[in-house]
Amino acid sequence: MTRTTRVPRTRGAVCGTLLVLLGLWGGLLPFVGPYLDYGFEPDDPWFYDTDRLQLSVAPAVATVFGGLVVLITANRAFAMFGAGLAVLGGAWFTVGGPVAALWDVPGVGAPLGTEEGRRVAEQLAGFTALGVVIVFLAALALGRFAVVGVREAAAAEESGADGPRGSGTTQPLVYGRYARENPPAGPQPPPPPRDHRVAGEQGWDR
Numbered sequence: 001m002t003r004t005t006r007v008p009r010t011r012g013a014v015c016g017t018l019l020v021l022l023g024l025w026g027g028l029l030p031f032v033g034p035y036l037d038y039g040f041e042p043d044d045p046w047f048y049d050t051d052r053l054q055l056s057v058a059p060a061v062a063t064v065f066g067g068l069v070v071l072i073t074a075n076r077a078f079a080m081f082g083a084g085l086a087v088l089g090g091a092w093f094t095v096g097g098p099v100a101a102l103w104d105v106p107g108v109g110a111p112l113g114t115e116e117g118r119r120v121a122e123q124l125a126g127f128t129a130l131g132v133v134i135v136f137l138a139a140l141a142l143g144r145f146a147v148v149g150v151r152e153a154a155a156a157e158e159s160g161a162d163g164p165r166g167s168g169t170t171q172p173l174v175y176g177r178y179a180r181e182n183p184p185a186g187p188q189p190p191p192p193p194r195d196h197r198v199a200g201e202q203g204w205d206r
Contacts, residue, residue, distance in 0.1 A: 012145065015067075015138070022137070023064035027056055031047070033126075039111075041109035041110045055105070058092065059093045090132070090136075094128055111123055
C-alpha cells in the first residue's frame with residue numbers, strides 16, 4: 001500500500017490556491033489597507049509592531065505555507081500536514097485577538113471605518129470571517145487528502161500483486177493437477193522411466 005501515499009497534484013490545486021491568496025490578504029491588509037482607507041489604525045501604511053506580528057503576520061505565514069504545500073505536493077502525508085498548518089493559521093485569525101488579550105496584547109488597532117457597518121466589515125474581512133473561511137478550505141483539503149481514491153487503491157493492489165512497475169519481474173505460474181494455465185511453450189523434460197520388468201528377472205510374475 002505504499003503507492004497510496006502518492007496523490008495527484010491537482011487534488012489540492014483549488015484549495016491550495018485559495019489558501020495562499022487568503023493568507024496574503026490577511027497578512028497584508030493591516031499594512032496596505034490605509035492606502036485604500038480600509039483596514040485598521042493607525043492610518044499609516046506599513047506600520048509594524050509586535051501585535052501585528054502575532055495577530056496578522058504569524059497566522060498569515062502559517063496559512064500561506066500550508067496552502068503552498070497543499071498546492072504543490074504529491075505526497076499524502078505532507079499535504080495533510082500543510083492542510084493542518086493552514087487550519088491552525090485560520091483558527092488563530094479567528095480567535096487570536098481574544099486569546100492574545102490574556103498576555104496583554106490589545107490588538108492590531110481599531111477599524112478605520114467611521115460607520116458601524118463598515119467597522120464590522122473590516123473586522124470580519126481582516127480576522128473573524130477570514131479565519132472561518134481559511135479553516136473551512138483547509139479542512140476540505142484535509143478531507144480530500146485523507147480519502148484514498150478508487151484508482152489509487154486499484155493501482156496499489158496491482159502493484160502489490162505484480163511487483164513494482166518497471167522492475168521486469170513477474171510472479172511464477174504454478175502448474176499442476178488443478179492448474180488452469182497451459183504449460184509454457186518450449187522443450188519439455190522427458191518423462192521419468194517406468195519400472196519395466198522383463199522375463200527372467202527376479203520377481204517376474206508369470
